[in-house]
Amino acid sequence: MKQIYKYISAIVLAIIIFNPFEEIQAGNKDRSGQAGASELLINPWARSSGWGGVNTASVRGLEAMFGNVAGVAHTGSTELIFAQTQWLKGTDITISAFGLTQRISESGVLGLSVMSMSIGDIMITRTDLPEGGIGTFSPSYLNVGISYSQAFSSSIYGGVLIRIINESISDASAGGIAIDAGIQYITGDQENIKFGIALRNVGPTISFSGDGFATRVSIPGQETLFTLTERQNKFELPTTMSIGAAYDFLFGGSRFTLAGNFQSNAFSNDLFMLGGEFSFRDYVMLRAGYAYEDGIFEDIESSNKITVSKGFSGGLTVQVPFNKEKGSNFSVDYSYRSTEHFDGTHTIGVRIAL
Numbered sequence: 001m002k003q004i005y006k007y008i009s010a011i012v013l014a015i016i017i018f019n020p021f022e023e024i025q026a027g028n029k030d031r032s033g034q035a036g037a038s039e040l041l042i043n044p045w046a047r048s049s050g051w052g053g054v055n056t057a058s059v060r061g062l063e064a065m066f067g068n069v070a071g072v073a074h075t076g077s078t079e080l081i082f083a084q085t086q087w088l089k090g091t092d093i094t095i096s097a098f099g100l101t102q103r104i105s106e107s108g109v110l111g112l113s114v115m116s117m118s119i120g121d122i123m124i125t126r127t128d129l130p131e132g133g134i135g136t137f138s139p140s141y142l143n144v145g146i147s148y149s150q151a152f153s154s155s156i157y158g159g160v161l162i163r164i165i166n167e168s169i170s171d172a173s174a175g176g177i178a179i180d181a182g183i184q185y186i187t188g189d190q191e192n193i194k195f196g197i198a199l200r201n202v203g204p205t206i207s208f209s210g211d212g213f214a215t216r217v218s219i220p221g222q223e224t225l226f227t228l229t230e231r232q233n234k235f236e237l238p239t240t241m242s243i244g245a246a247y248d249f250l251f252g253g254s255r256f257t258l259a260g261n262f263q264s265n266a267f268s269n270d271l272f273m274l275g276g277e278f279s280f281r282d283y284v285m286l287r288a289g290y291a292y293e294d295g296i297f298e299d300i301e302s303s304n305k306i307t308v309s310k311g312f313s314g315g316l317t318v319q320v321p322f323n324k325e326k327g328s329n330f331s332v333d334y335s336y337r338s339t340e341h342f343d344g345t346h347t348i349g350v351r352i353a354l
Contacts, residue, residue: 050315056244
């Protein structure tokens with residue numbers, strides 16, 4: 001038991017060390033847009049996004065690699081998910097995600113996730129050709145996460161994730177790493193009371209580089225051309241810290257989970273989340289959530305409105321068991337996130353648990 005608490009203390013200490021308190025002690029709308037790699041804030045999975053990511057305390061399995069990596073430790077044996085997202089429908093932005101978690105010991109689970117964001121083709125323009133006509137380019141956003149999560153006891157779970165980040169266009173790119181860490185605590189006579197804390201997107205600053213920042217210039221009076229490279233400012237990652245709690249109401253083989261969550265954002269307003277999920281004997285699951293932030297009820301033209309989100313999200317899961325004793329099953333998940341001036345964000349995923 002003493003060894004278990006040593007592990008937990010080490011994780012808590014790591015969170016404190018890596019936590020830039022001066023940045024995440026409160027939401028800062030004045031710094032909104034100053035961080036890079038904002039795609040790290042987009043949940044590519046259908047189940048957890050169906051109630052707004054409110055399940056920091058209760059998320060389990062592969063999808064925990066986004067919300068709280070500690071939850072990956074609940075993986076039974078093997079879990080695979082394929083998901084496709086229409087981000088801000090009407091913009092033709094799509095997000096593809098794949099993940100795999102595998103139990104490697106009685107208490108340890110390894111995880112791998114890949115998220116790719118496609119913005120489509122953009123016309124190339126220059127100062128002398130503002131109308132384009134010289135081709136197109138396609139930005140690429142890719143991040144790969146590798147995690148290890150462990151059950152320290154029947155009540156305490158922890159995990160760490162390293163995420164590799166890459167952003168690129170045809171003549172410029174940026175790359176870096178981010179670290180996530182999380183803890184979950186489960187208690188109650190029926191193990192239906194849950195608490196969780198997660199720190200996400202902590203890492204060194206990143207900057208772009210490439211031929212796109214080079215310009216051929218000449219010195220008056222000389223025929224030789226020189227290459228001038230512009231220096232680029234570094235940008236920080238969108239660090240967040242989430243603290244959540246959940247309670248399972250169990251009745252007749254069904255379950256209703258009520259969850260609350262607070263998310264502190266370093267570069268935008270803090271989020272207060274509330275959501276619920278109803279599971280009918282693990283065959284059908286319905287979920288909904290709401291995420292509130294300062295200014296969310298303002299008009300989009302208002303200076304206080306810094307997000308297109310309306311706060312509401314909802315989702316549905318249909319699950320077919322293969323083997324109830326082993327917990328293997330196949331499920332299809334769907335989520336909707338409401339937005340302004342777009343037709344919402346839609347995610348559909350296929351999940352296989354073996």
